[in-house]
Amino acid sequence: MxxxxxxxxxxxxxxxxxxxxxxxxxxxxxxxxxxKELVDLAEIDMNKIMSTRLDYPQVNGKESLRRAIASFYPGATPEAVLITVGATEANTLVANTLLRDRDNVVCFRPTYEQLSGNVRNNGHEVRWVNLVEEDGWAIDANMLHSAVDDRTRIIHVVNPNNPTGRVLSAHDRALVVSAAERVGAWIVADEVYAGTEREGDVETASFWGEYDRALIVNSMSKAYGLPGLRLGWLVGPEEFITSSWRRHEYASIAASMLSMELADRALAEPAxxxxxxxxxxxxxxxxxxxxxxxxxxxxxxxxxxxxxxxxxxxxxxxxxxxxxxxxxxxxxxxxxxxxxxxxxxxxxxxxxxxxxxxxxxxxxxxxxxxxxxxxxxx
Ligand SMILES: Cc1ncc(COP(=O)(O)O)c(C=O)c1O
Structure with missing residues (x-):
């Protein structure tokens, strides 16, 4: 059914x-x-862009773009990166790749309910854990503890969060990691708002490197102000990325050729x-x-x-x-x-x-x- x-x-x-x-x-x-603003800011040579052949691009993403993105995640190789049609496709691929019969997924509320929606539409259980406004939208630790069990496949965090703009405290990050460790769950961290800090210039730390079963979702849409490129990425262990790549061939084949070219330049310093x-x-x-x-x-x-x-x-x-x-x-x-x-x-x-x-x-x-x-x- x-x-x-x-x-x-x-x-x-x-x-x-x-x-x-x-x-x-x-x-x-x-x-x-x-x-035009992007071309000026990143000093893009439009003659080169104009000679881009509008063929199918490399399906898992242009090599130089994957290499640039891998360099943001210490120890990651270009094979640990899959270029997707926005973070949206990355979230969908995660749900399609990871979930097995009777798995549940733990999500926080309020948050952006894209991964959880996919999980429910695939017939899996979502367990909600409240973020508490009176505590500055911190995690309800007791709820998290009782939500996670040995059928929990994913703990999903959006950090910084949508819609609250909350950045997880060190205490809350540790709670998430220890809950995942306890049952061997994956942490899926949607980090599209990293880089948009309002207080200070220290970028929100990634879950990458903090836990070996971490999958990172990100895109050009928020910190870079380029949602129209519809370009995102998924970073994780190479074996997982290969399995997601197989799903990506069904979902979209590839992100757009022109978007990859522009993202490649936008992600180069100093742009x-x-x-x-x-x-x-x-x-x-x-x-x-x-x-x-x-x-x-x-x-x-x-x-x-x-x-x-x-x-x-x-x-x-x-x-x-x-x-x-x-x-x-x-x-x-x-x-x-x-x-x-x-x-x-x-x-x-x-x-x-x-x-x-x-x-x-x-x-x-x-x-x-x-x-x-x-x-x-x-
Ligand atoms: C947390 C979060 N993840 C993913 C997305 C979708 O991003 P993209 O434009 O990269 O598909 C959004 C968009 O609002 C978002 O808030």
């Missing part, structure tokens, strides 16, 4: 509603670059560092504007400041559900945010603030306008 299908609630919300909206605060990345500092700059100034604007209605909003990422998971104290708040914002103010209910947490919305300041202030004035109207009626 096939498992019932679960739609990906966050992505469905985005794909149905975000196009054409005037103030879009629903995306999770920073304001993306244009192709890579420049892209990351651009993202951090947008994230820092954007959050300051958000915090200032959310303070206009005293007591209406509260947020655990994100340590990384463009996103804030804002708690609101208003007599309205998160779905209704988001839909009124869209219909009445042409502003899009994601309701917390899409992450399984009521009374919140996810807001992305790493955008251009005039756009941010314009949309936040409208959000404050609706907030005033709701407060007046209550």
């Amino acid at each position: 096939t498992a019932p299908f679960h739609a990906f609630k966050v992505e469905q919300f985005l794909s149905e509603l975000e196009h054409g909206v005037r103030f879009n605060f629903s995306e999770s990345g920073v304001h993306p670059l244009t192709l 890579r560092s420049k892209l990351k500092s651009r993202a951090r700059q947008l994230i820092r100034t954007g959050f300051d504007v958000l915090a200032e604007e959310l303070g206009r209605h005293e007591g209406a909003f509260d947020v655990v400041p994100p340590q990384a990422s463009a996103m804030s998971f804002v708690r609101f104290n208003l007599p309205i559900s998160s779905d209704d708040f988001a839909m009124r914002l869209l219909r009445e103010k042409d502003v899009l945010v994601i309701p917390g209910a899409r992450f399984g947490v009521e009374g919140h919305f996810r807001f992305s603030s790493a955008l251009l300041e005039n756009q941010l202030r314009g949309g936040l004035a409208r959000l404050n306008g609706l907030t005033g109207e709701i407060l007046q009626k209550s």
